[in-house]
Amino acid sequence: MLKSEQKSSADLVKELLGGSVRAAARLITLVEQNDSKVPEIMRQIYPHSGNAYVIGFTGAPGAGKSTLVGKLAKLLDQKGKKVAIIAVDPSSPFTGGALLGDRIRMMEDVGVKKNVFIRSLGSRGEMGGLSEATYRVANVLDAFGKEYIFVETVGTGQAEVEVTKLADSVVVVLSPGMGDEIQTLKAGTMEIGDIVVLNKADQNGADAIASSLQTALHWAVKHDTWTPTLVKTIALKEEGIEELWEKIELHKDHLVNSGQLRIRREKRIRIEICKLMKDKILRYLNKFTGESPVFEQGIKEISIENKNPCQQSEVLLESFLSYLKQGGQG
Amino acid sequence: METKTKKRVLVTKSDQDAHEVSVRYLTQLLRDKGMEVIFTRYAIIDEVVKTAMEEDVDVIAMSFYSSGLMYDTTRLMELLKEQGLKDDIKVIIGGTISDQEKKELLQMGVDDVFMPGMGTLLDVVECVNC
Numbered sequence: 034m035l036k037s038e039q040k041s042s043a044d045l046v047k048e049l050l051g052g053s054v055r056a057a058a059r060l061i062t063l064v065e066q067n068d069s070k071v072p073e074i075m076r077q078i079y080p081h082s083g084n085a086y087v088i089g090f091t092g093a094p095g096a097g098k099s100t101l102v103g104k105l106a107k108l109l110d111q112k113g114k115k116v117a118i119i120a121v122d123p124s125s126p127f128t129g130g131a132l133l134g135d136r137i138r139m140m141e142d143v144g145v146k147k148n149v150f151i152r153s154l155g156s157r158g159e160m161g162g163l164s165e166a167t168y169r170v171a172n173v174l175d176a177f178g179k180e181y182i183f184v185e186t187v188g189t190g191q192a193e194v195e196v197t198k199l200a201d202s203v204v205v206v207l208s209p210g211m212g213d214e215i216q217t218l219k220a221g222t223m224e225i226g227d228i229v230v231l232n233k234a235d236q237n238g239a240d241a242i243a244s245s246l247q248t249a250l251h252w253a254v255k256h257d258t259w260t261p262t263l264v265k266t267i268a269l270k271e272e273g274i275e276e277l278w279e280k281i282e283l284h285k286d287h288l289v290n291s292g293q294l295r296i297r298r299e300k301r302i303r304i305e306i307c308k309l310m311k312d313k314i315l316r317y318l319n320k321f322t323g324e325s326p327v328f329e330q331g332i333k334e335i336s337i338e339n340k341n342p343c344q345q346s347e348v349l350l351e352s353f354l355s356y357l358k359q360g361g362q363g
Numbered sequence: 364m365e366t367k368t369k370k371r372v373l374v375t376k377s378d379q380d381a382h383e384v385s386v387r388y389l390t391q392l393l394r395d396k397g398m399e400v401i402f403t404r405y406a407i408i409d410e411v412v413k414t415a416m417e418e419d420v421d422v423i424a425m426s427f428y429s430s431g432l433m434y435d436t437t438r439l440m441e442l443l444k445e446q447g448l449k450d451d452i453k454v455i456i457g458g459t460i461s462d463q464e465k466k467e468l469l470q471m472g473v474d475d476v477f478m479p480g481m482g483t484l485l486d487v488v489e490c491v492n493c
Contacts, residue, residue, distance in 0.1 A: 054416055130396060130399060132390055132400050133401045134402055136403060136418075137403045137404065144405075144406070144414075145409060145413060152417055155399045157369075
């Protein structure tokens with residue numbers, strides 16, 4: 034979209050580092066669009082990131098994730114911390130549009146708080162609960178000076194593993210009334226949650242669910258020496274929020290002291306680099322198969338000269354590699 | 364992967380105004396047209412500007428079926444100008460608005476005003492999209 038002042042990425046980054054909310058928002062839009070300026074933007078931003086602690090919030094829709102995130106952000110803001118919230122909602126697979134409706138739950142708590150930045154993203158076709166750009170958006174907010182970044186996923190529950198690759202701590206939010214105990218156990222909580230929240234803990238059946246969750250967490254396979262913890266909350270009444278924060282801080286200390294934090298972040302960088310490389314190769318491959326006469330010829334030879342597709346694909350791969358080397362020519 | 368540019372629209376109304384049906388349908392229609400819609404209810408108008416800035420929206424669509432139209436819109440336009448956002452955001456207002464109010468709103472810099480009998484939500488969507 035055309036903005037009246039077409040600033041250079043260097044200017045925008047400078048303003049970002051100077052604390053401009055507008056620059057942060059504009060940069061987020063650019064990195065989300067995967068604009069051609071993005072590699073340059075990320076190059077400028079990267080040296081200033083790496084400080085923020087990322088907390089992912091996942092769990093089925095209706096459990097109260099957004100309300101909980103808003104309450105937690107309010108608590109941290111009261112403690113003088115700088116917080117950013119990235120709230121992802123599903124984009125329509127048919128129209129590409131989205132109703133970004135997480136923010137509305139947070140407005141009463143942090144709507145006008147100067148130090149809380151909220152950005153809503155559409156998942157834009159991604160199925161893992163996050164938008165493909167979430168990592169870059171988090172980097173922008175990190176460089177912006179945010180100490181804590183909350184990432185709230187789409188909330189389908191079971192498909193949402195992307196958040197484990199992005200977040201330092203993962204909080205899974207459940208509530209009573211989401212089926213029986215077997216249903217709750219199924220939800221993948223045992224595999225991805227560092228902390229499990231049972232929200233709406235004043236509802237019928239809450240204690241029974243809490244009890245079976247507690248047992249299940251005790252027996253869950255541990256990825257490192259941390260035992261996933263259960264916290265009961267009633268987000269609307271602001272109950273249990275302090276306790277949730279204490280548990281998150283405990284997990285953070287554990288990650289730092291055990292060296293896990295560094296390992297997790299390195300893994301994140303590795304995943305991001307693989308993704309960038311894959312994207313670039315795929316882009317060239319699409320161009321090659323779409324435009325290259327060499328490719329066209331190769332396809333014709335399969336029918337005309339009765340060539341074997343398997344063999345031919347090896348030949349075409351060689352051609353593609355030369356094409357790549359020549360920067361997409363031939 | 365390249366992503367197309369998507370239009371981002373802030374649809375909002377006062378939390379004191381109980382009339383929400385039309386904005387809900389508008390939100391649905393905008394989404395069906397491929398736009399990203401942020402829907403909020405505001406307690407004070409300042410929230411709207413903060414939201415518009417953080418979400419980097421292209422359009423603000425506000426609905427008024429009870430009081431607050433002139434006060435809130437005046438304050439909105441002031442804040443948008445102050446923050447240097449006015450030139451980049453289209454402002455559309457709809458609801459129970461009189462001819463006189465419409466004139467004043469347009470003078471303030473509001474881009475479009477929709478009143479009863481002026482068409483349907485589909486016309487609003489057209490306006491947002493252009």
